[in-house]
Amino acid sequence: MTETKNPGEKKLGVSGSKLTLKPRTETGVVRQSFSHGRSKQVVVETVKRRTIGKPEAKHEPAAPVEPPKKPAPAAAAPRPAPQRPRPTEAPPRSSGVVLRTLTEEERAARAHALADSRVREAEERKIAEEEAKIRAAREAIEKADREAAEARKREEEERHKREEESKRKAGEVAKKRLGDEEPAKRPAAATPAARPALEVEEEEAPRVSRRPGGGAARPVPPRPAAPRAGAEKQRGRLTVINALNADEVRERSIASFRRRTQRLKGHAANEQKEKLVREVTIPDVITIQELANRMSERAVDVIRLLMKQGQMATINDTLDADTAQLVAEEMGHTVRRVSEADVEEGLFDVADDPAHLAPRAPVVTVMGHVDHGKTSLLDSIRSAEVAAGEAGGITQHIGAYQVSAPSGAKITFIDTPGHAAFTAMRARGAKVTDIVVLVVAADDGVMPQTVEAIHHAKAAKVPIIVAINKIDKPDATPDRVRTELLQHEIQVESLGGDVVDVEVSATKKINIDKLLEMIGLQAELLDLKANPDRPAEGTVIEAKLDRGRGPVATVLVQRGTLHPGDIVVAGAEWGRVRALVSDTGATVQSAGPSMPVEILGFSGTPDAGDRLAVVENEARAREVTEYRARQKREKMAARATGMRGSLEQMMAQAKTAGRKEFPLVIKGDVQGSVEAIIGALDKLATDEVAARVLHAGVGGISESDVTLAEASGVPIIAFNVRANKEAREAAERAGIEIRYYNIIYDLVDDVKKAMSGLLAPTLRETMLGNAQILEVFKVSKVGNVAGCRVTDGTVERGANVRLIRDNVVVHEGKLSQLKRFKDDVKEVSAGMECGMAFENYQDMRQGDVIECYRVETIQRSL
Secondary structure, three states, X not given: OOOOOOOOOOOOEEEOOEEEOOOOEXXXXXXXXXXXXXXXXXXXXXXXXXXXOOHHHHHOOOOOOOOOOOOOOOOOOOOOOOOOOOOOOOOOOOOOOOOOOXXXXXXHHHHHHHHHHHHHXXXXXXXXXXXXXXXXXXXXXHHHHHHHHHHHHHHHHHHHHHHHHHHHHHHHHHHHHOOOOHHHHOOOOOOOOHHHHHHHHHHHOOOOOEOOOOOEXXXXXXXXXXXXXXXXXXXXXXXXXXXXXXXXXXXXXHHHHHHHHHHHHHHHHHOOOOOOOOEEEEOOEEEHHHHHHHHOOOHHXXXXXXXXXXXXXXXXXXXXXXXXXXXXXXXXXXXXXXXXHHHHOOOOOOOOOHHHOEEOOOEEEEEEOOOOOHHHHHHHHHOOOOHHHOHHHOOOOOEEEEEEOOOOOEEEEEEOOOOHXXXXXXHHHHHOOOEEEEEEXXXXXXXXXXXXXXXXXXXXXXXXXXXXXXXXXOOOOHHHHHHHHHOOOOOEHHHOOOEEEEEOEOOOOEOHHHHHHHHHHHHHHHOOEEOOOOEOEEEEEEEEEEOOOEEEEEEEEEXXXXXXXXXXXXXXXXXXXXXXXXXXXXXXXXXXXXXXXXXXXXXXXXXXXXXXXXXXXXXXXXXHHHHHHHHHHHHHHHHXXXXXXXXXXXXXXXXXXXXXXXXXXXXXXXXXXXXXXXXXXHHOOOOOEEEEEEXXXXXXXXXXXXXXXXXXXXXXXXXXXXXXXXXXXXXXXXXXXXXXXXXXXXXXXXXXXXXXXXXOOEEEEEEEEEXXXXXXXXXXXXXXXXXXXXXXXXXXXXXXXXXXXXOEEEEEEEEEEEEEOOEEXXXXXXXXXXXXXXXXXXXXXXXXXXXXXXXXXXXXXX
């Protein structure tokens, strides 16, 4: 049983057969006082020391303990150790319960617990003493800081007072100088300087309020003075955060420090900074944001300058190089103009040292009209049979070969097609050549492609050697060829000119050695040299996509030496040379000047006619090809949209705006063939119909080509290529027509016929005869019937008629009935009378003239 005077306090006692212990803490209530008359009750716990009485005293019942005294306030000294309660005699209970004695183990445990409690209390007392010392040192430091802050504040206040006094005196002196005597003439009002003092006195005087019925009221106590700066503020509530931060000293904020720094600087912040002049690099096109960044100016300033010049722009708009230069110079900067084309600087046409030049083989281009024997002549020179393998017996590809002359010198020949569609091939051959061999058939004379070859040679400014071929034929007349060449300003040596001419026969191999001798002599006169010890440069003669080898380009090396492993750039494609293949099919380890080789290793198929160069690394190659690809895309987009161009181009587009188009997908074996096909189809275009190539590529027909054709509903034209199995099956499923050709004549003729079907047919009128109305009769269920006499020609039933009244056509229609007496007839000849009825027309009068004619539809062709 337990007896307590404080709630919650428990004593050691016996309840039934259980032994219980009372807690070691005693609780009390303390009232804390705060500023502004506030207070708060706080519960305080006091830990009591546990004591153990004598063993014999434990048999007695627990005696009541007097209630604990009220503890001191929170700021009291360290807690004293609680007094050990003395056992007291208690009268025996009437219940007759006898307490059992403690065992030795229980006594030892209690003694051990008492010893631990004493040690813990000693440690707590030692920690409390150390904390008191630290708190006293901290309070001393805080006191010193507060005194220093108060001293600084007093100095600041005194300085402000001195400044205000000096300003007031300066203001009075200024007023006296201006003759302002108004403040002295106002006796009732106080001066501005005295007004603050009066206000202070009024504030210091206690307020006294008087009531109507009695004496003066109790004076109002003065307001408590505001706490001084730097003094510790009294906290309103005691919270965990306030208790933890109570010992911290409040410091000045960063914003306050910045304001103080700005006040000390004063007008220094408003000083004009020195202008930084920069050298601004300006490309062809630049955005306003990028231009502002390069000038280290604000973009809004650049936009404001443009607005002053009458140009409204945003930060993401682009400026051309001239406008950007004007803006940069207006803002005080210097300008250095660059162009995107600068990435190609040093890529071509770098001058060679004359000391490093060595003789090279001449490049000879064989040109002329189709079927005049160009390829046969080369076969005789090379002892090959290239012409026999060409479809239709005509050359449709450009070829490059290197042969050895009887003198032992090397000669490079370029064979060009003679068909009219291969104009671009002939132009490319003339650009890379040193000498042009013009082949003219002695039995055919000068033809259109012969004239075109002469023009290409003159444009390239290269010497011409005329080879009069087929002199072995019975009807060959070489003199007629020489005479016809005079009309095109080609005067041969036999007629007193300076052009070499040789009569040859490719099939009989007549004068072949003489032709090679003339070529060697002309090459010696030209003194052809090149530097073989430098990175290679050349021109792509032809390009194709080989299914087994990938993109393959036939290149004529013009300067330097090309090796496997070199990184080359050609047009918008680049690659690392994997292999070099000669014209005979052998793999070579190097290709010097004037040597034609096939290059394997391009990333894509380059365009025929692109210039090739060796670069130092892949980064340079990617930079050049990305620039060229971007230029190519921009040109194609401009051509597709038609937004750019001259006024003439706009008028041409308006003229052909309503013409019909014949879409196609074209795949060819080499780049030159595709180019020739597109050029030939462009020449077929008229104002009414034109061919539109949706896609043109090199290589076999793939599934993607069939998918494109299916989406557009167009046929696929294949020239010397075939579709693979998957593409063929896809075309059969989609119903796409694939037309295969190996002769360009047949391809152009078929497309021409298909395009002719899109032309609107022509309507032609054929006059049959005239008739005059003599009388108009009304017939039931039929209507008006005109009684006529045929004046000339014949009149046919179902033909078209015109009704003319007073030389004005009043009706056009068809003749529905034609009667002779009571019988229906098909036609009535001149001088005979008949009856006529018109379809859906009854207004016929006596004296009208009827014209009868037939309309014929004629299909047009290109």
